[in-house]
Amino acid sequence: MNDKYFGDAEASGSLINQSTDETRILDDLEATKGLGRELAARLKPQDIVLLEGPLGAGKTSLVQGLAEALGIQEPITSPTFALAQHYPEGTPPLIHLDLYRLEQAVAADDLFLQEEEEANAIGALLMVEWPERLSLALPDAWRLTLRYQSDGEGRLATIHPPFPAQRKEQNQRPKSSN
Numbered sequence: 518m519n520d521k522y523f524g525d526a527e528a529s530g531s532l533i534n535q536s537t538d539e540t541r542i543l544d545d546l547e548a549t550k551g552l553g554r555e556l557a558a559r560l561k562p563q564d565i566v567l568l569e570g571p572l573g574a575g576k577t578s579l580v581q582g583l584a585e586a587l588g589i590q591e592p593i594t595s596p597t598f599a600l601a602q603h604y605p606e607g608t609p610p611l612i613h614l615d616l617y618r619l620e621q622a623v624a625a626d627d628l629f630l631q632e633e634e635e636a637n638a639i640g641a642l643l644m645v646e647w648p649e650r651l652s653l654a655l656p657d658a659w660r661l662t663l664r665y666q667s668d669g670e671g672r673l674a675t676i677h678p679p680f681p682a683q684r685k686e687q688n689q690r691p692k693s694s695n
Contacts, residue, residue: 543672549575549663552674553582556661562609562640565633565655567648570663575672576646579663580613583644587611595646601632603641610641622652629653656680 543549556579560566568576577595584593587607596602596615604611614632619625629651636643648655660677 538678539676541674541676542666543575543663543674545671546575546578549578549672549674550582550585553579553584554586556676557583557586557642560642560659562642563637565636565643565645565658567655567658567660568644568646568663569648569660570672571665574663574665575674576663579661579674580611580644580646583642584611584613587642600628603635605639605641607641610636610639612636612641612643614643614645616645616647616650619650622650625650626653 541548541552543552556566568579570576577593581593584591584604584607587604587609589604589607589611591604591606593604593613594602596613597617600615600618602613604613612632612635614629616625616628619628629645630653633643635641645651645658648658648660657679659679662675662677664673666673
């Protein structure tokens, strides 16, 4: 894969279990899909990934690479018109949500909450394109931002993992004092 690393990922030589943001230059489509494949190895069932970026930035291409790594054979297309695509044959399963057409935050929130409930029920990953349509706070979600490079060559990808403390709290329920 032809991509370059910056920041802590470069210093450590490892992309696994980084607690800080990572930024990469993605030179081409294969590098974008490759990042999706790598991300698949880092995610756990029921993780949520919020994919931010302008039209054509590579959000669906990244999901295609991730789906490939999950063993999904079905072609992955943008769910812009369907709003959500379910891929139960993945390990784990995958739900791909696209909120682009939902202009009202309440509609985006409702759809997201329905799909999150389904993802939790089946142990799926939930990939969300256009999360800026949501009014919900999702501090335990991964955020991945794709944007065009200023020189027009390739894309810049920034991965924002959830803070470890938030992930730990998400997995622990308060004990009853009764």
